[in-house]
Amino acid sequence: MRKIGHFMNGATVAGTGAEADIFNPATGEVVARVAMGGAAELEAAVASARIAQPAWAATNPQRRARVLTKFVALVYDNMKPLAELMSLEHGKTVADSAGDLQRGVDVAEFAIGIPHLGKGEFTIGAGPALDMYSMHQPIGIGAGISPFNFPAMIPLWMSMPAIACGNAFIMKPSERDPSVPMRLAELLIEAGLPKGIFNVLNGGKAAVEAILAHPDIGAVSFVGSTPVAAHVYAEAARNGKRVQSFGGAKNHAIVMPDADMNMVADGLIGAAYGSAGERCMAISVAVPVGEGTAERMMEVLKPRVEALKVGPYTASDVDFGPVVTAAAQDKIKSLVDSGVDQGAELVVDGRDFRLQGYEKGFYVGPCLFDRVTPEMEIYKQEIFGPVLSVVRARTAEEALTLVNRHEYGNGVCIFTRDGDAARNFSRQVQIGMVGVNVPIPTPLAYYGFGGWKRSVFGDLNQHGPDSIRFWTRTKTVTERWPSSIQRGAEFSMPVFSANK
Ligand code: NAD
DSSP, rough: EEEEOOOEETEEEHHHHHHEEEEEEETEEEEEEOOOOOOOHHHHHHHHHHHHHHHHSOOHHHHHHHHHHHHHHHHHHHHHHHHHHHHHHHOOHHHHHHHHHHHHHHHHHTTTTTHHHHHHEEEEEEEETEEEEEEEESSSSEEEOOOOTTHHHHHHHHHHHHHHHOOOEEEEEOOOOOHHHHHHHHHHHHTOTTTSEEEEEOOOOHHHHHHHOTTTEEEEEESSSSSHHHHHHHHHHTTTOOEEEEEEOOOEEEETTTTHHHHHHHHHHHHGGGGOSSSSEEEEEOOOOSSHHHHHHHHHHHHHHHOOOOOOTTTTOSSSSOOOHHHHHHHHHHHHHHHHTTTTTTOOOOOOOTTOOOOTSSSOOEEEEEEEOOOOOHHSSOSSSSEEOOOSSSSSSHHHHHHHHHHSSSSSEEEEEEEHHHHHHHHOOOOSSEEEEEEOOOTTTTOBBBBBBEEEESSBBSSSSSHHHHHHEEEEEEEOOOOEEEEEOOOOOOOSSOOO
């Protein structure tokens, strides 16, 4: 059985103690076992980070960027095996895994701009013979804690800006699919990153608690479910750390009466069922405005949902694969049961989906609910599976209110041909990422990624300019030299801007 340990001080190290199974969700078989580290393993990672970080921070930013440039090239060279390794442990299609890697590489490419992105500001003559400048210095040691659903993208979102800024980094990936982060750590060393700058600590809750408590870790970036995100935010803040913590989602698509129904149906099936619905930007609620819109939408949507192909990542013609674990499969099916019990109309029922030769895989077929209401559990909870709920709204205002009242605020999309309607919606909706005829409006690397409401705890977003602010501390220097002016002692508050 393949064993996965940790990555510390530039090399893999075997785990000691507890382990967890890693499954191939397509077959239900155990394919590897991962070490479940804790405080002792973290201490070793922090020790190597502490030694390596000052020299890395003192390295010219262009030279730091050059390491990332080489790393990016190595990821492109290894795209196919990395994507296949990801699909083996996650279950999504190989094309989808390649997209996961690409979105991560996008952020590495953004972070290569660090010589420019990391510059401070300078004001000459802020007062008599007085200059003022700011600089962005690395935090020291940062940590990232990531979910199972994007095993490359999210670790790279966190680590690439952190490293580019001159920090050392400790990555705690999901215990469901840690092989790709371990491989990325090797590629970073191959690209020339000094040992100790990127470390991988494998494990679960104990590893996370150790990170939150460690006094030498100055900043923590978390992505995962909302209850854990809220806990990580509170605990890291209590321990005096900088923290950004991203949680769950329930993303709506508003379908206006003038929308192009072909575009709507294609957009909805891709965004709701792609990656088996296991994306924080998946559309899980469609809101047609007006009965006529709802009828037309269901007519186009239902046959397309029924025609979706579910299967293992090794098959080439599959739309989506299994969900990540047997526990996830059970949870999704029981939420679908609750929808039926609470009176929603299950138009397409994927609960009994079976695939010959893959009977033990964690499959859930596509499910489509109509006439869902806001009181139902399938509306309130994040299902994180291939389930789309249709909530019929009478007016555009009712649709907007529905979105704004939901506790989550990650993404939303409006399908329409009406520029006024789209513009008003974009401004009034209480959501962090908005799509206009774009069902998954995940911003590119040079913009920030982040939701509102209970989809996020903290202030600064992932990637984009916020990431440089998050992984650095700003210092402002006010400077005057003795030869330039002699004023004598001043006892009133120094003011340089008063009108004479
Ligand atoms: P999860 O919360 O179970 O796990 C996330 C991380 O937290 C993992 O590394 C895990 O080991 C750790 N963890 C789990 N339970 C813990 C506990 N009790 N105490 C401390 N640490 C714990 O999430 P998941 O199932 O891996 O991922 C799916 C969730 O992530 C969904 O809710 C999804 O919406 C969310 N997500 C959000 C975003 C975003 O940007 N907002 C992006 C991707 C995924």
